[in-house]
Amino acid sequence: MTAPHHSERMPVVEIDRAALAANWALLAARNPGARTGAAVKADGYGLGAAETARTLHAAGCRDFFVAWAEEGRIVRAALDALTHPDDGTAPARIFVLQGLEPDSVSLHLDAGLIPVLSTPGDIAVWCNGLKAAGRRAPAAIQLETGMHRLGLDRADAEAAADLAASGELDLALVMSHLASADEPTDQSARQQARFLELAALFPGVPRSLANSAAVFLGSEFGFDLTRPGIALYGGEAGPASRGVLRPVARLTAAILQIRTANAGEAAGYGAAAPLTRDTRIATVGLGYADGYHRAASGAGVAVRDVRPGPQAVVAGQRVPVLGRVSMDLTLLDVTDVPDNALVPGDRAEFFGPNMSIDAVANAAGTIAYELLTGLGPRVERRWV
Template identity: 65%
Template sequence: MAASTALASSNSRMPRVTIDTEALKANWRTLDALNGKARTGAAVKADGYGLGAGLVAEALFEAGCRDFFVAWVEEGVSLRASLDGADRRDARIYVLQGLALADVPACLEAGLIPVLSNLAEIAAWGEGLERAGCSAPAALQFETGMNRLGLDAAEIPIVKAAQAGGALDIRLLMSHLASADEGTEQREAQRLQFLAICENFPGVERSLANSAGSFLGEGYAFDLTRPGIALYGGRAGAPSDGKLKPVATLTAAILQVRAAKAGEAAGYGAAAKLARDTRIATVGLGYADGYPRAASGAGVPLRETRPGAMAFVAGHMVPVLGRVSMDLTLLDVTSVPTDLVEPGMRAEFFGANVSIDAVADAAGTIAYELLTGLGKRVERVY
């Protein structure tokens, strides 16, 4: 075997995800134009889908977004610090996974709006406000068919009693579509159930649509949509095709280019059997960085039903070769002219040239998991 290696500084060779904030803003504006008077929010939980919640939210605020959704109170506190300053005070930050009594002071200090999904959370919020001697807005989430988080319709009388007694200032009613990207009867049944629930709270704003739901028209948009993956350029159901720009580009450096002979094998388990003389680019990216092992070119169960992932090198699409390992991935660059591939250059694993959804399909997962799974070693560049 022959090999060529080039030395470079460690930083220049680390995996990198480049975030195009202008594309992010453009996607938000595209979504915002879909549904008339409904406002368009943004899910920035899980550290802005792995891309950095603070900078993502700053860009979206500049685009016009004022409603942001996180999962935990701690995420909301951090986001409020990022959106600090007099010109950012009108940003509304909702905490989707409710709160415990101990969370109330932090919630109040950061001006967060908890999304309360059960009676215990409503009681905790009320007790926390009583202790603090103040009032503050909250949102309510109702169960309409997903069986995940949410109050039941049968609990509405208890909720209304708390509202009437002044212990609950409801600013938003929510539910969550389970099948927004599929033409099923379930999503319409959820919409109708949500409408019936909202009739009990006249004048309160309503929110049902996620990314895919944002493309279903004003009947699903209500007063506020809350897209997530669509903002970041991921597929959000068939209607989104071609309308959204890729936001994140994952690249990694080629560390070595090898010439292997027909009959040899590559990678763990000798999973890739070489039927021809093959040029192999070894790239510094692996499953420890969030690039899934299931995207391997061979040696994993999914290869029995679908092809492995592709990457983009020097203007050419090339296949992943063998098994993705912890720190390294092999690419078959035999089809790329020899003088175009050398150590130090970067290969794109998803972005403008390689659809993140295509990689997700190869790995048997979804774009959400690829973004939120990006590891700490992956440098974020804006």
């Protein structure tokens, strides 16, 4: 089958396989007494779940977390398709975080997925589904410890513990999620104490609490399994992670045209960028339809009224985004780049090794997670 054509001028996100593996290894070394998993939900944080899972599996990861069973099926197929022999450790486990409905029990069983049960309804669906199928299979329990998102409270956890003690519920993991691990508050300590209290209802069952930021909080948060996400992909996860993670994704797009506009004119939609000098403008083939947010505009949107907009890198030099980001195009002010250093067809880096994704996200009033998971289907994923 012929591969779909992708114009060389279209946006590309280059994904550094070695950096992804190195970040996982660094995070694993922070808690050597625990297994280190990986969140590969949202299509591997926008980079491609199948290739992300294969890369992390080769690095040694054996525990993967997705949001939906359909995502888990993709990851399972990717791991089953590996041609190199396993290293003798247990097969990969794939946890599905957002509960389940009756129709998905068979999918979990067929693909070897482990549902994370967060409500009494989840538990009933799983137990009834197993009875109907005449099967036994492991599940995980999520506990509510203070985030008030998903999880069992004390009474429901006690009921689940009774089912586990009777053998009706086979548990592979008890877990919870920290709300503020990347912020200097005491909420994480309170949640950890609550987690210890509730997890004690499930003696002998492995425990998991740490997300990316909590990996850097200390071994008391590591328990038996950590579940990093954004840190794997090079995004910051609290102050302790700064400067130690390798950038994984590099978003570039081609310059389509370079022109000079006169002082006193304005650039882009809404004439949002009045020009105070004669300005060389590079028009780049990247816009909010590709996931480069309109909030990343240089001017003309609400968040840009109060702070400078993001920059990009061309010819080794940082340049500002000019005016409003549009659906397919972004303007860059390249006046200060030497004339002979830049021609149409050259590529601008919007985040990557030369332009921190967290700096771009902060300037756009968002977070690195959103920039990665929002990358559109027109952006080619290119593993390097």
